[in-house]
Amino acid sequence: MYGLSTLEGQKDPFEDWKNKFWTSYKTGIVYWSTMQAVNFSLVPPVARTVFVGVISLGWTVFLCHFRRQTN
Template sequence: MVSYGIIWPVSSFIQQSFEGKSFDSENKYDWWRCARYGLYGSCYVAPTIYTWFTIANIVWPGTTLKVALIKTFVETITYTPFAMCSFYFGMSLLEQKSFDEAVTEVQTKFWPTYKVGVSVWPAVALINFHFIPPKNRVPFISICSLLWTCFLAYMKHLDAQDIPVNLKERSARLNV
């Protein structure tokens, strides 16, 4: 929980830096946004990912390539979509958006984000499940998630019309 309570607000801070925020300009850092990321990362992401790893190790013990592939596949089709939907929905509520606005954000941003996620996370998960000992899996994923959370923060703060066109087109084809 401590690592995610640090990694998530740091990711928000990094993403805001890419937005052009600074300490001494008119466009100052949004410290409340960083706080929301810290709260969400430590109190929601850390426990859910720890629980997922615990369940995965009980259901599929071992670190063979076959077991790692099974865990990776199951994570990609279960935990990953759950985590992404929870992120957009939960962070919207923390921003004091309405339930309907939170649902709309999930509907708008889930598919573009998931498409990127499935191109990155299966490789990371396979390495994690095959090469990393169970006691070190959450810290390993914590380090990897720093960059991923920067991307999530980027996607979170895009307006729907600003989502890159190629991501929108691909997600629109999936919704048909």
């Protein structure tokens, strides 16, 4: 988030990071723990790479959406 804030020319590049870091961090821990539990318990080995690719895309979409939200 700091890098994008710097590139966008914001006055305080750390402001967005300070406001959103803990929320995205906690969400990531829950999301990735759950998805990896599903991955290793339910997804057949041959499809695990595709599954992780799809959930990674979902995580990226979440981060992009979360970044654009205003407080």
